[in-house]
Amino acid sequence: MTPYLVRRLTPLDSRLALAALYAGAIVAAVAAGGSMFALFGANPVTAYLSLIENAFFDLRGFGYTLVQATPLILVALGAIVAWRSGFMYLGFDGAMIVGSTTATAFALGAGPGLPLDMLPSTIVVALAVLVGAMAGALWSAIVAVLQVRTGGNTVLISLMTNYIAIVLVQFLVSGPMRAVGDQPQTSLIDRAFWLPIIIEGTRTHAGILIALVMAAVIFVLMEKSAVGYELVAAGLNQKAARYGGVDVGRRVVQAGLVAGALAGLAGAITILGVQHRLLDGLSQGAGFIGIVAALLGRLTVPGSVVASLLYSGLTVGADAMQRHTGLPSALVQVVQALIVLFVLAAEIARTHRIALRAPSAAKARA
Amino acid sequence: MSTIFDATFLVTWLAAGVRLSGPLLLAALGEIYAERSGVLNVGVEGTILIGALASYLAAVATGSPAIGILAAVGAALAASLLLAFFYVVVQASQVVVGIVFNVLALGLASVIYRAAMGDVPALTSAPMIESFSIPGLANLPAVGPILFQQSPMLYATLALAVAAGLVLYRTRFGLNLRAVGENPRAAAAAGLSVVRMRLLCILLSGVGAGLAGGYLVLCQVGLFRDTIVAGRGFIALAIVILGRWNPFAAILAAFAFGLADALGLSLQLLALPVAPQLFIALPYLMTVVAISGLFGRARSPAALMQPYQEE
Numbered sequence: 001m002t003p004y005l006v007r008r009l010t011p012l013d014s015r016l017a018l019a020a021l022y023a024g025a026i027v028a029a030v031a032a033g034g035s036m037f038a039l040f041g042a043n044p045v046t047a048y049l050s051l052i053e054n055a056f057f058d059l060r061g062f063g064y065t066l067v068q069a070t071p072l073i074l075v076a077l078g079a080i081v082a083w084r085s086g087f088m089y090l091g092f093d094g095a096m097i098v099g100s101t102t103a104t105a106f107a108l109g110a111g112p113g114l115p116l117d118m119l120p121s122t123i124v125v126a127l128a129v130l131v132g133a134m135a136g137a138l139w140s141a142i143v144a145v146l147q148v149r150t151g152g153n154t155v156l157i158s159l160m161t162n163y164i165a166i167v168l169v170q171f172l173v174s175g176p177m178r179a180v181g182d183q184p185q186t187s188l189i190d191r192a193f194w195l196p197i198i199i200e201g202t203r204t205h206a207g208i209l210i211a212l213v214m215a216a217v218i219f220v221l222m223e224k225s226a227v228g229y230e231l232v233a234a235g236l237n238q239k240a241a242r243y244g245g246v247d248v249g250r251r252v253v254q255a256g257l258v259a260g261a262l263a264g265l266a267g268a269i270t271i272l273g274v275q276h277r278l279l280d281g282l283s284q285g286a287g288f289i290g291i292v293a294a295l296l297g298r299l300t301v302p303g304s305v306v307a308s309l310l311y312s313g314l315t316v317g318a319d320a321m322q323r324h325t326g327l328p329s330a331l332v333q334v335v336q337a338l339i340v341l342f343v344l345a346a347e348i349a350r351t352h353r354i355a356l357r358a359p360s361a362a363k364a365r366a
Numbered sequence: 367m368s369t370i371f372d373a374t375f376l377v378t379w380l381a382a383g384v385r386l387s388g389p390l391l392l393a394a395l396g397e398i399y400a401e402r403s404g405v406l407n408v409g410v411e412g413t414i415l416i417g418a419l420a421s422y423l424a425a426v427a428t429g430s431p432a433i434g435i436l437a438a439v440g441a442a443l444a445a446s447l448l449l450a451f452f453y454v455v456v457q458a459s460q461v462v463v464g465i466v467f468n469v470l471a472l473g474l475a476s477v478i479y480r481a482a483m484g485d486v487p488a489l490t491s492a493p494m495i496e497s498f499s500i501p502g503l504a505n506l507p508a509v510g511p512i513l514f515q516q517s518p519m520l521y522a523t524l525a526l527a528v529a530a531g532l533v534l535y536r537t538r539f540g541l542n543l544r545a546v547g548e549n550p551r552a553a554a555a556a557g558l559s560v561v562r563m564r565l566l567c568i569l570l571s572g573v574g575a576g577l578a579g580g581y582l583v584l585c586q587v588g589l590f591r592d593t594i595v596a597g598r599g600f601i602a603l604a605i606v607i608l609g610r611w612n613p614f615a616a617i618l619a620a621f622a623f624g625l626a627d628a629l630g631l632s633l634q635l636l637a638l639p640v641a642p643q644l645f646i647a648l649p650y651l652m653t654v655v656a657i658s659g660l661f662g663r664a665r666s667p668a669a670l671m672q673p674y675q676e677e
Contacts, residue, residue, distance in 0.1 A: 039481060090461065152658040153666055155406065155461055156607055159600060160657070163650045171643035288465050295462055328480050330592075333473030340466045344458040345451075 005348070006355045013350075021349060025342035033335035042327055050324065051332070055317035063202025067274060068312035071096065071266035073211040075290025076297065076304035077218045078262035084222065084299055085255035086235035086248075087144055091158030092263040093287025094165030095136040099264025100271045101169055103132035104278040105177070107189045107271070121192040128193065129210070129268045136264015137257040139165070144256025148249040162287070170280050177278065185279035195273035205273035212305075214262065219301040221258075231255055263287065292340055311336060373508075379628055380512045387624025388520045388585070389414075389578040393602035394609065394616045395523075395530045396574020402534065402611055403567035404547040404560075404669035408464025409449045410575045411599025412471025415592075417442040417579025419475045422590040423482055425492040425583070434492065435580045442576020443569060445471065450568040454561055457673035468599075476592045491588045495519060517585040523577075524617065531613035543567065547667035550674045560674045575599065604653040611667065623649045 012018075034044030054061040075092045082089040110116035110124040119127075143161060146152040170184070179187035195205040222228040233241040234248045234255075242248050266286065271278065293311050297303025318332030393410050400407040407413075420441035425434030445467075452463040483490070495517055503514040534540040543563060545553040550560045582594060601623055609616030630646040657666075 036477060088461070090465075146658050146660075150658055150660055152660075153670075155671065156603065156657050156666070157654055159408075160604055160607075160650050160654045163597065163600065163604075164647055164654070167643045167647040167650070170646075174643070285469075289469075291462075292466060292469070328477055330473045330476040330480075334470060334477060337466050337470035337473060341452070341463075341470065344463065344466075345456055347458065348456055 005352045007352055008350075011350045017350070021346040022343060025346050026339055028342050029335050029338035032338055033331060036331055036334065037327065040327055040331075042325060047321060047325065047327060051314070051317035051321050053317075054320035054324075055313035059199070060202050061316055061320060063199050063204040065309065065313045065316045066199075066202075066204045066208045068315055069308045070207040070211045070273070071270055071286040072290045072293050072308035072312055073215060073305055074262045074266035074269070075287055076294035076308055077211075077214055077301065078259035078266075079291045079294035080222065080299050080301060080304060081218060081231070081255050081262070082140075082259035083294070084235045085231040085252060086238060087147065087252050087255045087259065088154045089140060089143060089158050089256065089259055090155055090291070091140055091143060091161045091165075091287075092259075092266075092290055093285065094158075094162040095139045095260045095263035096267035096270070096287050097162075097165040097169055098139040099132035099136040099267030100275075100278060101172060101267075102135035102264075103128045103268035103271050104186055104189065106131050107193045108177075108186060110193065111190050121190075124193050125195065125272060128272060129265065132268025132271075133261040133265040136267065137261035140260025140263065141253055141256045144253045147256075148252050166280075169278065173278055173280055179277075183279070186277050189272070189276045193272065194276060195269065203274075205269075207269035207273040210265070210269060214265070215301050215305050218258075218262075222301065227251075227254070263290075266290070296340060296343060375632070377508055377511055379625070379632055381515070382628035382632070383621060383625035384512060384520065385516060385586070385624070386627045387620040388517065388523050389581040390598060390601055390605055390623055391527060391617060391620035392523050392581060393575045393578040393599060394605035394620055395527055395613055396571035396578075397602050397606045398530065398534075398609070398611055398613055398616060399543070399567045399574075400571035401606055401670055402547045402667055403543055403564045404550060404667060404672060404674065405453050405564055405568055405571075406460045406464070406671045407449065407453075407568060407571050408461055408599075408603070409445075409467040409471075410464075410571065410602050411595055411597070412468040413442050413445050413449075413572055413575035414579040414582070414599050415471050415475050415595045416445045417576030418583045418594050419479060419579070419590055420576070421580035422492050422583045423478075426490055429493055431493050431495045431584045434584050435577065438576040438580030438583075439573055440576075442572040442579065446569050446572025446575075449572070450565050453568060453673070454564050457675065460671050460673070472592060479590060479592070489589060492583055492590075494588050495584050497585075517581075519577075519581045519585050523581070527613050527617050534613060544667070547669050550669050550672075554674075554676070561676060564674070575602075578602070604650060607657045607666075608649070608653045610656070610665075619649075622652070 030048065034048065037044040037047050055065050056062055075096070078092055079089075106116075106128040107124060108114075110119060116124065139161070140158070143154055143158050146157060147154045173186060174184040177186045178184060195207055198204055198206050198209065222232065230241065230246045231251050231254070233244065234246055234251045238248050270286075289311065290308070293307040294304045296307035296311070297305070314332050314336055318329035321327055321332070322329040393414055397407055397410055417438035421434035421438035424437030425431050428434075449463065449467055452458050453460055497515060497517045498521075500514040504510045506514070534543065542553065542558050545556070546558060546560050546563045554560050578598070579595070582598075583590060587594060605616055605619040605623060608619035608622065626645050626649045630642040
């Protein structure tokens with residue numbers, strides 16, 4: 001007898017069903033990855049154990065996991081705001097880059113003997129983070145305005161704006177902002193303006209605190225406020241929202257501003273906390289991985305924070321694994337992608353069930 | 367400044383522009399078919415990479431670039447089947463699937479490359495497809511070096527572009543394909559299988575991307591690196607828009623990106639007061655303007671990115 005896929009009357013939405021599907025997807029991805037470890041003659045169990053230990057149970061490693069998770073959390077929050085409001089923005093990479101650039105310019109402008117020299121360093125840091133966020137907000141709002149005013153395709157426009165931002169940075173670091181030296185990069189930002197390390201003996205800087213505070217703010221905005229309610233309504237059904245008195249265009253532009261601000265913040269924090277100078281190829285795809293984390297978290301704030309931590313933990317553990325055992329860290333990248341793909345595929349199990357007999361309608365037709 | 371308008375410079379630049387536009391055009395042609403059927407295949411970037419890897423490994427192993435090209439197409443088809451499963455069967459968000467697939471392809475490609483070539487791979491060059499001067503035409507002044515001393519892959523690509531345009535606009539199949547991308551429900555009501563059409567177009571887009579990967583390795587670079595694709599898949603997406611989903615116009619759009627790329631490279635060598643990045647950014651800006659809806663509409667197929675649920 002051939003099995004049939006039969007559509008469920010209602011999708012499985014219980015917490016238990018979701019947890020089971022996620023667990024199944026993760027186990028399947030980890031197992032598939034494990035078979036690839038064996039390809040390199042390594043024991044998958046010990047490889048995974050050392051990976052987890054390095055990422056979560058080692059102080060330095062866990063500290064670095066937090067560092068890596070910071071931009072992911074912020075971008076994921078931006079994706080939650082944008083995507084739930086019907087603004088299918090993919091330009092987080094570009095907005096991050098724009099935020100990094102303005103924050104760098106501001107912090108460099110506050111160096112000794114320069115116009116902003118007299119400001120106290122905490123004010124400089126706060127303002128640098130702020131201008132980074134504002135620049136990111138304006139960058140993505142352009143796309144939102146185009147969506148609202150001219151009906152341009154947001155997915156395609158925002159993808160293209162990423163490349164414009166990348167080329168812009170290439171121009172700045174090889175021209176106007178270039179420091180003396182071989183590398184196309186700016187000079188180092190004054191140490192006084194670096195984000196402080198919050199856990200002694202690690203590289204964890206204050207950025208993770210900012211990210212967690214923003215997570216709380218976005219949670220309240222999206223789940224508890226009237227504005228958030230209107231944003232989600234606009235995202236679910238524009239026409240119905242408009243009929244219900246929501247100014248959809250205005251809300252979409254606001255969502256664009258918030259989403260871009262969060263990505264710009266991520267960029268500014270990466271500069272002030274990790275990189276301390278602007279260089280080409282800075283974001284390393286965080287603008288896209290953050291979206292993936294948001295989706296793994298089903299576009300909810302707590303889910304996305306957890307997904308960001310897991311994702312960056314895997315990345316950090318993979319690097320440690322490569323250093324210790326020589327296994328390529330790209331193996332873990334495969335596992336990361338497989339987890340998402342399996343979770344997506346598991347959606348079928350939510351909406352369909354497998355039956356051994358043909359559904360009655362089909363039988364009647366035959 | 368006079369050097370820019372120097373005749374030799376101009377010819378070299380145009381020839382390089384044509385050369386660099388080849389793989390871009392191939393990937394864009396496939397993408398046009400996918401998008402015209404309603405599927406935005408963001409996975410081209412990863413598919414090009416897989417095609418590049420397959421062509422490199424096969425060509426190095428067999429010593430034959432032709433087998434390299436075949437391997438690129440085969441591997442890209444396999445990758446596209448996976449993509450098609452998610453786009454058409456699972457009906458997940460096309461953008462999400464594409465992005466995650468690109469991550470997967472990058473990881474897989476570097477794992478497989480290391481597994482095949484060892485931990486610290488020696489730089490083994492793949493056998494290349496030599497460029498071919500068309501007798502009689504290649505010696506024409508200016509036009510000869512620009513158009514007729516190129517790789518056989520380029521001539522094949524241009525022929526494919528014309529064929530793709532004719533099929534899309536002059537055949538019943540092309541009409542059906544466009545119908546599926548504009549209004550899948552109406553197309554289904556008229557007796558077309560939306561699922562089968564989209565599946566076919568995704569596979570075609572895979573063939574284009576795979577060929578583009580083979581083209582990159584076997585005609586231009588000769589080596590494999592994880593970074594070899596360097597955003598060309600996304601440029602192909604831009605070319606599709608700038609060419610307004612039309613294979614003929616895509617030839618010109620691909621040429622524009624190829625020229626910008628080539629100019630960026632040569633201006634860096636000349637050390638001019640003009641920033642080369644300005645020219646690199648230009649085609650992207652043109653694309654944003656084309657899609658923004660500010661000046662007329664570059665209208666995408668109406669059902670683009672909309673999963674289709676069979677009744």
